Every structure is written in structure tokens, then in C-alpha cells.
Amino acid sequence: MTSLINTKIKPFRNSAFHNGKVVRVSEDDLKGKWSVIFFYPADFTFVCPTELGDLADHYDSFKNIGVEIYSVSTDTHFTHKAWHDASDTIKKIRYPMIGDPTGALARNFGVMIESEGLALRGTFIIDPEGLIKLCEVHDNSIGRSATELLRKVQAAQYVATHKGEVCPASWQPGAKTLAPSLDLVGKI
Numbered sequence: 001m002t003s004l005i006n007t008k009i010k011p012f013r014n015s016a017f018h019n020g021k022v023v024r025v026s027e028d029d030l031k032g033k034w035s036v037i038f039f040y041p042a043d044f045t046f047v048c049p050t051e052l053g054d055l056a057d058h059y060d061s062f063k064n065i066g067v068e069i070y071s072v073s074t075d076t077h078f079t080h081k082a083w084h085d086a087s088d089t090i091k092k093i094r095y096p097m098i099g100d101p102t103g104a105l106a107r108n109f110g111v112m113i114e115s116e117g118l119a120l121r122g123t124f125i126i127d128p129e130g131l132i133k134l135c136e137v138h139d140n141s142i143g144r145s146a147t148e149l150l151r152k153v154q155a156a157q158y159v160a161t162h163k164g165e166v167c168p169a170s171w172q173p174g175a176k177t178l179a180p181s182l183d184l185v186g187k188i
Contacts, residue, residue, distance in 0.1 A: 003135070004124070004135045005132055005133070005134075005135055006131050006133070007131065008129075008131055008132075009030065009108070009130050010108040011026070012026060012104065012105050012108060013025075013026040014026075014072075014099060014100055014105055015076075015077040015098075015099050016070070016098040016099065017077045017078075017081045017096070017097045018097065019094065022081075023096065025070065025096055025098055027130060029068075030068075030070075030126055031128065031129075031130060032128050033066055033067070034065070034066055034067040034068075034125070034126065034127060034128060034153060034157060035067065035068050035125075035126040036062070036067060036068070036069050036123065036126070036153065037070050037072060037109065037122075037123075037126065038052075038055065038071045038072065038123055039106060039111045039119040039120065039121065039123070040072070040073050040119065041073060041116075041119055041120070041121070041140050042073055042074070042075060042118055043073060043075045043079050043080060043090075044079075044083055044086075047121075047141070047142075047143045048073070049087060049089045050089075050143055051144050052071055052089070053089040054144075054145065054146040055069055055071070055146045055149075056089075056092035056094065057092070057146065058146040058147065059093075059094055061150055062150060062153070065150075065153065065154065067153055069095035069096075070095065070098055071093070071095060071096070071098065072097075072098040072099075072100050072105055072106070073098075073118075073119060074100050074101060074103050074106060074117055074118055075099055076101045077097070077098075077099035080099060084097070100119070103119075106119040109124060109135075110137075111137055120137050120138065120139070121139070121140055121142065121143075122137045122138075123135075123136045123138075124136075125152065125153055125156050127156070133156045133160075134152055134153075134156060151171070151172065154172075155167040155171055158171075158177070162177065164180075165178065165179055166178050166180060
């Protein structure tokens, strides 16, 4: 499998359900800001609403650091609206819910399950230049954590603005970072 890290996102144009309206979302909407593209298998399922609700609960934290969330499934934007109207958990969502009924976007990110017509649980952090900085793909039975995703976005933002520094395991904003050098070899 070829890594997508530091590759530019491919062009796309999809419909999304967002704040009660149908909107178009393309790679141009991601330019100039940090973004998270959050693939999940399907609306009206089991693990998916727990993840999307968790993201909704943390949405203001992402917005406060200049990040937009885009959830994506192979459902249509109409299905997203119906799910939004039917579920108290999904009603909390204020980020765009992108429909990918052809699976083209899921294929662009390498998360399409061709035999099922569904996406794997794929998470991608995109920098303001459109480069993929994090790519994480889970089995569909394993849910993700918005808190951990937020920490990873903060780490990606930190290293983007602090050249020569890296964030160690479990790094949190304000914690000590590392400046890789020969002096550190064998001392950590």
C-alpha cells in the first residue's frame, strides 16, 4: 500500500448536507485552512453515530484552532438529511456531511471497500496547502476518539509552525517537544 502522507488531495466535488441545506464541497473548500476528512461506513448504523456524535461534541474545540470537519460516507446527502432528522445524536452535527454515493472520494483516499460499496473508518488531517499530514484507517468495528484526533491535529499544527521540532508520544499543547539531533541519540 502506498502512503498518502504528504501527498496532495485529489480534486473532488460532492454534495453535502450542512446546517439544513445542500451545499457543494470540493478540494477548494479545504484550501487555506486545516481540515479533517472523516470517513465512516454508513448512516443509520451502530458505531458511526457514536463517532459522529463525539465529533459534534468536540466541534467547537476544532473550530477554535481553525479546523473544519468533513464527515463522509457512501450514502447520499439526502440520506444524511434523513438521518439528521431522525437521530438526536446526529442532530447535534454542525459540520458538513458529505455524500459519496459513487465511492469516488473514498477511492481517492484508499478507503473504499469495493465488495460492500462502503468506506472503511478513515481519518485524514489535511494542512492548508492540501497535503495529507495524517492517514489512519481502522477496521469498521473499531470506533475512533475525537479527543485523540484533536490532539493529533494540534501536534500537526505545532510542527508545521515550529520547524526542527517534533512532538513525542502523547504530547499535549504546552508540553515539551524534541529537537532531533545527534545529542539526543540514546538519551531518550
